[in-house]
Amino acid sequence: MLSCEVKVISLTIYFDLVLIKKMSTYLITGCNQGIGLEYCRQLKARGEEVIATCRSSSQELEGLGIRIESGVDIRSNESIMKLKNNLKEKKIDVLIHNAAIAENNSLENLDAESLQRQFEINALRPLYITKMMLGSLQKGSKIILMTSRMGSIEDNTSGGSYGYRMSKVALCMAGKSLSIDLKPLGISVGLLHPGLVRTRMTGFTPHGISPEKAVIGLIERIDLLTLKNSGSFWHSNGEIMPW
Numbered sequence: 001m002l003s004c005e006v007k008v009i010s011l012t013i014y015f016d017l018v019l020i021k022k023m024s025t026y027l028i029t030g031c032n033q034g035i036g037l038e039y040c041r042q043l044k045a046r047g048e049e050v051i052a053t054c055r056s057s058s059q060e061l062e063g064l065g066i067r068i069e070s071g072v073d074i075r076s077n078e079s080i081m082k083l084k085n086n087l088k089e090k091k092i093d094v095l096i097h098n099a100a101i102a103e104n105n106s107l108e109n110l111d112a113e114s115l116q117r118q119f120e121i122n123a124l125r126p127l128y129i130t131k132m133m134l135g136s137l138q139k140g141s142k143i144i145l146m147t148s149r150m151g152s153i154e155d156n157t158s159g160g161s162y163g164y165r166m167s168k169v170a171l172c173m174a175g176k177s178l179s180i181d182l183k184p185l186g187i188s189v190g191l192l193h194p195g196l197v198r199t200r201m202t203g204f205t206p207h208g209i210s211p212e213k214a215v216i217g218l219i220e221r222i223d224l225l226t227l228k229n230s231g232s233f234w235h236s237n238g239e240i241m242p243w
Helices: 002-019 034-045 077-087 112-136 162-181 211-224
Strands: 025-028 049-053 067-069 094-097 142-146 188-193 233-235
Touching: 025 034, 034 049, 034 211, 077 112, 094 112, 112 162, 142 162, 162 188, 188 211
Parallel strands: 025 049, 025 094, 049 067, 094 142, 142 188, 188 233
Antiparallel strands: none
């Protein structure tokens, strides 16, 4: 009889522990549409705490019932410091750098300002924001850099897209260095390619997958990220991407 009671108590404790699984806090940039919005939707649905940042909010984002920090321009140090001050002592478990731009730059249509703009937003700002937010991270935290297979030199078989390709290559290199520099702090870094996704950035291409499907795979990759595989360049489907 006593043995049965012990088993019941043990099972009760086990299920209580499962039910009270620690909620993780995710800070995501560029959330008012596309992949960022879908990240917020899926993470909120599974019970995580989500802090969404954006320059301006959207009706869809407002409807999720999550914390929104609007007016955040990742190009502005002042804007990031304001965000950091708003967070106060809150610790971030997963920092997802999702905000990015893509502008068409063919060899015949090179635009220096466009190239520099893409470098700043897609590569330099995620690096600087990571440095500025280090105080909000802790042992076990994860940093996610949303890159692209267009940032793979080996995978480039079609040329063109100079600004976007070059900025994503730079982002991949920054991520690899961060994975080495932050490993002693217990912080892991993942470089993720979402796939070809039907979003505004891709002109809602009919050849792409839905943001929902892309983010399901992306979250799986984030969950599997550890210090052992930190610095890996993954497709959302789990494939390791070539550098």
